[in-house]
Amino acid sequence: MSATHLTESAAVPVPRPNRLLELVRRRPEIITLVLLVAICVAVSIINPAFLQPSSLVDIGRASVVMGLFALGVFIILAAGGIDVSFTAIAAFTMYSMTLLVKNHWPDAPISLVLVAATAGGALLGVVNGLLVHYLKVPSLIVTIGTQYLFRGILLAFIGTVWIMSLPPTMGAFGRLPLVQFDSGGRTITLPFYFLVLPAAALITWWMLNRTLMGRAIFAVGGNANVAERLGYSLRTIHVFMFAYAGALAGLAGIIHTAANRQSNPFDLVGTEINVIAAVVLGGARITGGTGTVIGTLLGVLLVVVVNSVLVMVGIPSTWQRVVVGAFILLAAAFFVFCQKKN
């Protein structure tokens, strides 16, 4: 790494920067977009069924939970950390929240449930943030530990039984339609909860680009020591970003439950790599300091599309992991290549 650094800094006045490479280096999500469009075009040529409203709505529905996770992971990645505990936070909040509402207040208003789940997730996130800050070890290791801690508490002390019938308000929220239309005799519904994703994306975008906290997150991701000398409080930032990611995870958990009309404590954990892959494919560098909200959303769409179209173009679903794994490595290699070229 350092060897290439040397040559990099020695060649500051690049003679003729390649315009295209320069653009891609500054806006890596363009590649994600191109890839996404290419895949969609290719798939619709091979199998026109892809363009049916039903499969598009399916993709939209499938990207809500993953998109919420990805926004949280993106914030942490932008600040130079990594989080793998968010799925455990989501499973924890969704299951204990469902249990709580079902047993004690079956007709609690859904807005209250959502707020409570978000707050619960944020609380668990604060635990992450404090641990990462005070233990001063890579956040990957800390969050692997908290993932097992949260999941262990959930499964050992709270419950392992599937909740098949949700409290009525949560079930109704999962079925509430945003758009509904008929297509070939089937009713296709884009659920109301889909709106949560764009709303969360907007808030995240606003936070990152219009507030001091956003500045601070990118500054810490760029160089934590310099950011600290500039007067940013690392502790506040660590706690804030993990709490933010935890809040999004809690929200995603409740939506996952409402959408599936059941609460399974074994769900979600194990999907972390897909989410991290999505964020990285969206152009956020794992070493921090870069990335955009729109890129993250494109990355999520890319992973969801890849996962759902493999079968449509005749690739057996057993290949799904190979394809996503290869995508991660290719994207990583490509972004490193772009940096070097500069």
Next chain:
Amino acid sequence: MRTTGGQLVMLVVINVALLAFGAAISGGTFLSPFNLQSMAGQLPEIGFLAIGVMLAMCAGNGGIDLSGIALANLSGVVSAVVVGSFLSSADQPAAYSLAFIAGALVVGVLGGTFNGVLISRLNITPILCTLGTQMLFTGLAVVASDGRAVTVGSPDLLSEIGNGLFLGVPISFVIFIAVAAFIAALLKFTPFGLWLMLMGTNPKAAVYAGFPRTKVLIATYATSGLLSGLAGVIIAARNVNVKWDYGTSYLLIAILIAVMAGVRPEGGYGRVICVVLAAIALQLMSSMLNFGGLSNFVRDFAWGALLLTFLAVGRYNVVGFLNPNKSKKLV
């Protein structure tokens, strides 16, 4: 840098205390030869993976190997599928066993080298690279086996490795100790070991000093891959089947053992003997939780809590605080 002797002393004390505690609550059956043998037999698969994680961590620069258990499963599955296609484990047990072992080790080394090349040549961050290869290896294992368990059976040589005893000690444990001793010697007495540790301490200085960075990194990850292959062999030998999703919690446990052993996550320090002792301590605790009849989920919870505790122990140098005179500070 961290104190070096203290960690070893602490791990020995923990092990002795655990053995004594186990004996006390079980009325002696915890120390029965049968129980000790069964614990020693369970240890190697996870022990190999933990040494692999330690090597990657020592390399510094965010080095970590998340693909260990995925690669172990891949090597077992691929070797079982390939070797099984031209040899039968029931008819030619010796040939099958040897071919299986060779196949698994080759796949392990190839996978590890792949990691090393991506990290050193393409400069991909180790976390990202091994996350990607973890998924890739798991995926390849699914593709190779069609998502099903592949039967290895119990051919003589292989089942001897998995279940046999040598002077009352499980053969898999003997192999584990021998390999651990070999790796320890490699780190202690060869230039490779010195390069690895110094590179982990200060990557920039290592480059200016002219260390063969690429070679050291590739060798490190290839060794980690070889250890995964060995773990794959032991897993196949102890279970009649190999499957792509075996041991999903091994990733955490391997990292937990490395952290317990005082390996620095930032790189530059780690001792094989401490990893072995930490693995033994963890196995003792795991068996003790089993004795208490607690569920797997309590164990998950305990491992998570333990990992965080040991991170705190390392951070606040509790070992040095308890034992200030005997431990020498390095730089």
